Amino acid sequence: MKLFANIKTFAADESGAVTVDWVVLTAAIVGLGIAVIASVRQGTNAVGTQIQTSLNSAQIDLLGNLSTPAPAPAPAD
Numbered sequence: 001m002k003l004f005a006n007i008k009t010f011a012a013d014e015s016g017a018v019t020v021d022w023v024v025l026t027a028a029i030v031g032l033g034i035a036v037i038a039s040v041r042q043g044t045n046a047v048g049t050q051i052q053t054s055l056n057s058a059q060i061d062l063l064g065n066l067s068t069p070a071p072a073p074a075p076a077d
Helices: 002-012 017-057
Strands: none
Touching: none
16 A cells, blocks of 8 residues: 555656756757757858958058049949
């Protein structure tokens, strides 16, 4: 009879339920973070590529060589 009393006590114990709740909440937060990173990654890669292209095509002039750029020609109609 003591075995059934122990089983009943074990089944009624809720001390692990809070731990399970925290594990589920933590897993949800981690999953949400991964989803955000996956959705933002493409955009940041595109911006990074544009910045790299812009920096690679930039020219550096010495201070003595700086001049005012010529005005752009008016567009032809």
